Amino acid sequence: MPDDFTDFVSIQLVKDRKNPLYVQLYQAIVLLIKNRQLAPGYLLPPVRKFAAFLKINASTVVNAYKELENAGYIFSRAGSGSYIADLPTIVDKEEPVELIDSTPEDPEIRSLANDQSLINMASISLNPDIVSIEKFKQVMIEVLDRDQGYAFSYQESQGFLPLRESIARYLNNGGVKASIESVQIISGAQQGIDIVARALLNHGDYVFVEAPTYPGAIAAFRSRGAKIIDIPLEEDGINIEELEKKLRSFRPKLIYVMPNIQNPTGISYSIEKRNRLMGLARYYNVFLLEDDYISELSYLDSPRAPLKALDRDDRVIYLKSFSKIFMPGLRLAFLTMPKSLASKLLNVKHLSDISTSGLTQRVFDLYLRRSIWQKHIAAIRQVYQAQFEFTCQCAKKHLPAGISYIKPSGGLSLWLELPNQVSAAKVTAQAKLDGVLLTEGSTFFPRQSADRYIRVSFATISLQEIDAGFQIFAQAMKKCTS
Amino acid sequence: MPDDFTDFVSIQLVKDRKNPLYVQLYQAIVLLIKNRQLAPGYLLPPVRKFAAFLKINASTVVNAYKELENAGYIFSRAGSGSYIADLPTIVDKEEPVELIDSTPEDPEIRSLANDQSLINMASISLNPDIVSIEKFKQVMIEVLDRDQGYAFSYQESQGFLPLRESIARYLNNGGVKASIESVQIISGAQQGIDIVARALLNHGDYVFVEAPTYPGAIAAFRSRGAKIIDIPLEEDGINIEELEKKLRSFRPKLIYVMPNIQNPTGISYSIEKRNRLMGLARYYNVFLLEDDYISELSYLDSPRAPLKALDRDDRVIYLKSFSKIFMPGLRLAFLTMPKSLASKLLNVKHLSDISTSGLTQRVFDLYLRRSIWQKHIAAIRQVYQAQFEFTCQCAKKHLPAGISYIKPSGGLSLWLELPNQVSAAKVTAQAKLDGVLLTEGSTFFPRQSADRYIRVSFATISLQEIDAGFQIFAQAMKKCTS
Numbered sequence: 001m002p003d004d005f006t007d008f009v010s011i012q013l014v015k016d017r018k019n020p021l022y023v024q025l026y027q028a029i030v031l032l033i034k035n036r037q038l039a040p041g042y043l044l045p046p047v048r049k050f051a052a053f054l055k056i057n058a059s060t061v062v063n064a065y066k067e068l069e070n071a072g073y074i075f076s077r078a079g080s081g082s083y084i085a086d087l088p089t090i091v092d093k094e095e096p097v098e099l100i101d102s103t104p105e106d107p108e109i110r111s112l113a114n115d116q117s118l119i120n121m122a123s124i125s126l127n128p129d130i131v132s133i134e135k136f137k138q139v140m141i142e143v144l145d146r147d148q149g150y151a152f153s154y155q156e157s158q159g160f161l162p163l164r165e166s167i168a169r170y171l172n173n174g175g176v177k178a179s180i181e182s183v184q185i186i187s188g189a190q191q192g193i194d195i196v197a198r199a200l201l202n203h204g205d206y207v208f209v210e211a212p213t214y215p216g217a218i219a220a221f222r223s224r225g226a227k228i229i230d231i232p233l234e235e236d237g238i239n240i241e242e243l244e245k246k247l248r249s250f251r252p253k254l255i256y257v258m259p260n261i262q263n264p265t266g267i268s269y270s271i272e273k274r275n276r277l278m279g280l281a282r283y284y285n286v287f288l289l290e291d292d293y294i295s296e297l298s299y300l301d302s303p304r305a306p307l308k309a310l311d312r313d314d315r316v317i318y319l320k321s322f323s324k325i326f327m328p329g330l331r332l333a334f335l336t337m338p339k340s341l342a343s344k345l346l347n348v349k350h351l352s353d354i355s356t357s358g359l360t361q362r363v364f365d366l367y368l369r370r371s372i373w374q375k376h377i378a379a380i381r382q383v384y385q386a387q388f389e390f391t392c393q394c395a396k397k398h399l400p401a402g403i404s405y406i407k408p409s410g411g412l413s414l415w416l417e418l419p420n421q422v423s424a425a426k427v428t429a430q431a432k433l434d435g436v437l438l439t440e441g442s443t444f445f446p447r448q449s450a451d452r453y454i455r456v457s458f459a460t461i462s463l464q465e466i467d468a469g470f471q472i473f474a475q476a477m478k479k480c481t482s
Numbered sequence: 483m484p485d486d487f488t489d490f491v492s493i494q495l496v497k498d499r500k501n502p503l504y505v506q507l508y509q510a511i512v513l514l515i516k517n518r519q520l521a522p523g524y525l526l527p528p529v530r531k532f533a534a535f536l537k538i539n540a541s542t543v544v545n546a547y548k549e550l551e552n553a554g555y556i557f558s559r560a561g562s563g564s565y566i567a568d569l570p571t572i573v574d575k576e577e578p579v580e581l582i583d584s585t586p587e588d589p590e591i592r593s594l595a596n597d598q599s600l601i602n603m604a605s606i607s608l609n610p611d612i613v614s615i616e617k618f619k620q621v622m623i624e625v626l627d628r629d630q631g632y633a634f635s636y637q638e639s640q641g642f643l644p645l646r647e648s649i650a651r652y653l654n655n656g657g658v659k660a661s662i663e664s665v666q667i668i669s670g671a672q673q674g675i676d677i678v679a680r681a682l683l684n685h686g687d688y689v690f691v692e693a694p695t696y697p698g699a700i701a702a703f704r705s706r707g708a709k710i711i712d713i714p715l716e717e718d719g720i721n722i723e724e725l726e727k728k729l730r731s732f733r734p735k736l737i738y739v740m741p742n743i744q745n746p747t748g749i750s751y752s753i754e755k756r757n758r759l760m761g762l763a764r765y766y767n768v769f770l771l772e773d774d775y776i777s778e779l780s781y782l783d784s785p786r787a788p789l790k791a792l793d794r795d796d797r798v799i800y801l802k803s804f805s806k807i808f809m810p811g812l813r814l815a816f817l818t819m820p821k822s823l824a825s826k827l828l829n830v831k832h833l834s835d836i837s838t839s840g841l842t843q844r845v846f847d848l849y850l851r852r853s854i855w856q857k858h859i860a861a862i863r864q865v866y867q868a869q870f871e872f873t874c875q876c877a878k879k880h881l882p883a884g885i886s887y888i889k890p891s892g893g894l895s896l897w898l899e900l901p902n903q904v905s906a907a908k909v910t911a912q913a914k915l916d917g918v919l920l921t922e923g924s925t926f927f928p929r930q931s932a933d934r935y936i937r938v939s940f941a942t943i944s945l946q947e948i949d950a951g952f953q954i955f956a957q958a959m960k961k962c963t964s
Binding site: 019020022023026059063067070071125127128129130131133136137140141144145146147148149150151152153154155161162169187188190191194198203216219220223326327328329330331348350351352353354355356357358359360369370 | 501502504505508541545549552553607609610611612613615618619622623626627628629630631632633634635636637643644651669670672673676680685698701702705808809810811812813830832833834835836837838839840841842851852
């Protein structure tokens, strides 16, 4: 029995949200088998000892062994242990399937996988530990018992009727008038932006966006061949003079805005600017796409209603993701359709993926009806408000003079402006060398931006890491200016 | 206590896969409340008696009452029953949310909801009863216990790595060489076609399709402004002479084909035509999109491998839905990406909806690894093969001379050709009046087709209904020819 574990020293497991530990272990062992480092008949270490050696839970080893057995790589003998099997069929074929590493496209996650010691101030995904698995299980089982096979049947493209009803009620309670007919269920906010772009924009059409803005929206508009005009943001919302000037020249089809807790700046529009924006949209007869990115995570005493609440002539398409601050991997969002666009939007949705998962819709319907979602939001708001306050304190304490930011009204990040002569790209690169992942601001601008913005997130890290992160960030700044 | 149920005679519940009975009951009662037919304080009937009156399960009434209580429409007093509450807040607002009926876009389902007595020979969705809910529950719980919050985290756009590995292995076992890197997970086959169209086709590009073909593909290609050229199908596959002639003239970017159990004809390509098609695609340097629509439901003794198995120079994009004959509402499929298209396809997928539900991917990964999917397929193949044989017998027995069809190699329907002078539109309309839903063939042609094709499905009906359906169909034919 390999009590010294020398055959396994090459195994390196890292916490990675995209690739569970048991899968990594599975892959590592398969690799050892394929490289003939573990021969058929080799006795694998007992679960507990192996787990202790790898510093992981025993259940992770159990799961990896189970998968290895399912795939035919190992076999078990009762009371004696798990052995490497003869190579399974697949390996004997001419071109065996190669096991490759997960190569996630997000640079921060790739780095994270390479080096656990980095402090991740780039990710704005929620901490996975924050979701109650037990509650989800319970609701899922209830839905399956209730609807049986119908839970898996085709769902109508517009969405599961009871969920649309729940959402309409949720909106009405929040001051937004919406009918069940106007609600279109979609597979996440990105799909919503894409569908609106496809239904509304043709090659050469103009679309206005805030600068900075969400890069996924820029990509969706570009994919339609639309021309993107960016309007600068100010502390209290979009620059209205600039907007009006550009409206006179370009006559866009669509204005894409995030009036509450804007991404990436975190600012919220003043009441005055909301009204001016609505008035201009009406005067120039242009549709507004309001992306309600994360308004539930407002840290203001009195959060503001969506722009949609001010919509008197059905020109605001209100887009809201439920999954983002809940279960981003589930892909669930909705948009409200102006009557004049409803059939077009529904057609594009049908074209895109027929419908959103009916099972997910049925589960989330109960989350809304029973206020499980609402309670979840209240709970995480409390957690993140504490993180947020602490982040602001650390920023103040550690960051050198010259770096400024507008205190955001909510969300999971700060948007920092560096002094004029300092390059954000350089600081970001230096900070990474020193152990902190930051997001360079230039990706949030549709065209070349001044190289002096950085987004700092506190979504997935501890208070200690926030403090340490800002210290390293400050040092990196110093190195880049001296 | 309303033991005579006169207040509820207006309630009509119909089995409808898009709107569960308990929701219908909920909606019916809400309507009665809103129309003031049930006043606040009114005592609702006891569950069992109400269920008996409505001829539904008691649990359906329980669920409806539960939802009514959650929504604030009723309240319960222990030991005394459920009472209508004062109207909930939402109703008091200026513009109450209106409860509308579900209006599914599929004509057959709309009709079904209106009249249960219709025999549905139009739907090709599987019978919902065929899926094992218990197995799904068990696997879902296992995944949640194993991955915890990570099951809900963002999934990389290409798909959950272990699932891509399972799929690569599944393909290799089936004779198709595929690497894990080449597998892209998508949210159903329609999304796959749409993504390929967006990655490959620009305005004015030519794309070739079979005639008849899947209408969702035509819509996706049209949405790109592509020009669609249709090539007639013959008993053994696409008309090769016609294909070659058109290839010389038009130089398309893409040929969209279903070489196994084509939709809607059910034919499968001969080996010779497969080779000719591959050769022509190579010579004219054009990509092939192979839509493996339902090849698992082959009733041939030796089902044919996908066209992709013949692909020597990486020009076949192989597209396969797992959800279609499994759980269509779950939206899960994959495609294999030629190396030269991989980054483009991945970008369009990311643009479309970031990623497919990670939870669904994790569950389905175990279905493949443990051969649960494979066993499911074997089981339903047996069920449907019997339906299929019986359908062919009934067609022979009841249909008048002059109607012909090619015996399909698998699937869930027959594709009938009427005699020249008979209008398929008229026969379909007459059959509907007489109680049978058929699908008129013209929707499957990209341009005006001869009005003489009808698709007859046996997916959701009993043997008795198949027999009765063909009798009515035959009578309708007679009425339309006399």
